[in-house]
Structures are given as C-alpha cells and as structure tokens.
Amino acid sequence: MAESETPLLDELLKGKWPSFIKEMKDMADTKPMVRDVLRQLEQSYRDKKTHWKHGGIVGVKGYGGGIIGRYSDSPEKFPGAAHFHTVRVNQPAGWFYSSEALRELCDIFEKYGSGLTNMHGSTGDIILLGTTTDELEPIFSALTEKGWDLGGSGSALRTPSCCVGPARCEWAMFDCLDVCHELTHFYQDEIHRPAFPYKFKIKVSGCPNDCVSAIARSDFSIIGTWKDDIIIDQEEMRKYHAEGKDILRSAVMLCPTRAIEWDGENIEIDNENCVRCMQCINAFPKGLAPGNVRGATILLGSKAPIVQGALFSSVLIPFMEIEEGYAEIKDVLERVWDVWDDHGENKERIGELVERMGKGEFLEQVGIEPDVQMVCHPRENPYVFYDEYLEEED
C-alpha cells in the first residue's frame, strides 16, 4: 500500500468516534480540492499554525453577504485549496426538508464546489464548504433556480432560525415556524444588504425549553411562554406516584423558586412565583401542562465573547401576545434597530450597547416602560440617589 499523504490526520481515524477526516477522505478521490485541503491541514498540524489567510471578501451580484471568502496562504503547494469559500444557504424554518430537496442541494454543491456540507452551522444555515470565486455566480443561480436563497453574513441580520415548534412538539406556545418564516421574508433587505453596526441574530423558540438556545445565541430572542396557571391533572400525578416516579425529587426539589408542594396526594403550584422553567412539566407531561394564555417573552442581547464577554439575553418585553402578521414584534425590532443605528459603535453588538448605555437609558430610547420582570434581583447597594430625591432637596 502506498504511504499515506496525511499520517497525522490518519490518527484521527483511530478512536471510536466518527471523524471529519473520514468524510473528507471519501471525497478526496473524486475532488482534488478536498485532497489539497486535507494535505494543507496535515501541513497545519505539522507547523502548528493555520494555512488559511485571514479575511477575503467575495460575493454575488446584488447581495452584500452570504458568502465567506477563504484563501490558502500556500496556493502553489496546495493549488486545489487556493480558494475555499463558504456559501451560507438559508435553511427552511425548523429544518424540515424533503429528501428530494437534500439531494438537490448535494447535487448542486458537488457540481460547483467541494461537495462538503455542514448541516447546520451555529447560525442555523446550511453551510456549503469550499468553492472558488468563478463558481459563485453559477452556484447562486443554480440555488435560486431551485428556490433556495443565501443566508446572512457580515454586519447584517443573520438568517433567523427557530425550533421545530408545533410541527412536532406539544409545548409550542405559538407557531414559531411561521414567525421565523415571516421575519425572514419581511427583512430580506436587512439580511442581504449589511447596514448594521455588527451582526444581529433572531431566534424563535416555541417554549421555555428553548431548543434553539435563543436566550444564549441570539441578539433578539423570542421565547414562548404563558401567563396564567400551570394546568394540573391531579389524577395523572397520582398515577405517576403509583408507578414509582419521584415527584419530590423531579419536581419539588428541582423547582428553582421552590414553588411546588406535593403531599403524596395532591400537587400544589404557587404560580405567582413560577418562573416558567418547564422542569416540572418536562418531568410529568401527562400531569402538568402550560397554561392557556400563551404568547412570548422578547429578550435582548445575548452573544458569544468576541469584543467583550459572553452575554445572555435579558427581558425586554415580559409577555407579548403573538398575533398573525406579527406587527408588534416587527415594531419592537425596528425600534431596537433605530437606537442601535443611532448609538451603536462599529462592531458593537446590541447587548453591549445596552450595557454601555445602561438599561434604563436604553428603555427610554426604545420607548418601553421598565418592568419588574426585567430585574434579576433587588439592588444590593443601598447608597443610591434617585433623581426625584435630588429635586426635593434642591
């Protein structure tokens, strides 16, 4: 057997977990591009540094984003890897595909690029890995002809994404697929024509289980919730108990606000203090269910650490009824964008702007009344002087 070109990479094939190397090697025989990328990676492992150049700006006509440029720093050694641009394709809401659609995508990318895909990137998009500048327009036409479109990149609205929602899940408080779909179509300009200070992500989760991690991964998080009491079926709870399920352990003790009592016969929930974490409902789905007054909480500002540390989203609108057309969501979104546009610095995420301005000032600018639900816990520092005190003394 001929000696392997990539002995270091081959190490990754040992072990019991699957490796990206295996998939790429399968492609390497038919795609010289993939072979050269593997050879370049082997070189990187030897040199302990990347051989991708920083940056690169490529695109298709009419769009300011959707394609991320990638060039090799040693094209003479690895000619196949000279260009290896990434194409982001807008995924369908909830990631529902027909197998025909997946085949179409794969055929297109095998024809115009490396054939390697990443389903899905952390933005939610379909990622087509590796093509050349010359193939960008052809691939774009091939995709749009089949009804696909590019996703967002750069300082723009990124492709909105959502959980599978009511399509497969009993807990969805509203049709998050439709919200995602509508926002994507309504804000095409903002997705394809970057004009923001930095990236902006919208994620929509149907319930507080938050399966798309909206609270941690989106600047604008829409998360399903309910306003009234948790619906209790005591009979079902007793059945769980009779089956040996531990209600004390899985509901009472795990309730973050200690709002549940169970006396062996009846469960009682102090709904005023419930924070809608879903723990008890997830543990006992037949006995407990979210209330009937359903809507969403809108939260703002989560991000991964780049310029500043990581942030979670925090409450902007505690409860919003979700009405078709979603005018209220769009209105809040656009007011937030306006403030960000006026005050945001280059590469400043919305969460960082809120921190810099202070939430009070930000709320005033956006025109939203402060609410106790925006507060994590009461102020611990008593040495605070409010404006009205100062005025009285003056």
Place this chain on the structure above:
Amino acid sequence: MSMEVNGVTIELDDDGYLIDRNQWTEEIASALAETEDVVMTDKHWELIKFLRSYYEEYQIAPMIKILAKEIAKLYDIDKRAGSKMLYELFPSGPAKQACKVAGLPKPTGCV
C-alpha cells in the same frame, strides 16, 4: 493579481483590491469599477469622494450606516432609502465594491 492602466502595471491583492493606495487615480478607479461591472456615474463619484475624504480624516473606512446617512443627506431621502440607493449604486455591497473603487483597504470580513 495585477492590471494595466495607461501602460502602468497596478498590483492588486487576491480579491482585486489596490495594494499601494498612493497609486490611486480616477482612471484606476474607473478600471477597478469595470472589474466589478459597475458603470460610474456622478452619484458613484460623489460617494467615492466622500469615502476617500472620510478615510483621510479617520484612517478607517466608514461604517455602512454612516455611508447610508451621508447619501440620505446628500439626496434628501430617509436612511432606509439611502441604504437601498447604496446597493443600487454598488450591487455587491458598498463595503466590497465602493471601498475597492475608492482604493481603500479591504474591509476585514466576518466569519
């Protein structure tokens, strides 16, 4: 990459941006615009002028929102219409195309 303008060879980077910014002339700008299939009009030149003077003052290319506001001011339209107009003038994005034509350094891309 390189191209020839009036018999002078101009060095360009992988993405076709000017390497030596001091070489910039209006002829080179027109030639760069041609590589992007952009036909320069007065509106294009006005924007390029603004970009270059902004760069001279701040040593950095302006954010797109600043460009959009400037163009909105110039033509007395709102900033959304301004943003739209930017993309009409430079269909693949002002960051990519306008900076290239203005001979500004390549904007750092995002991953």
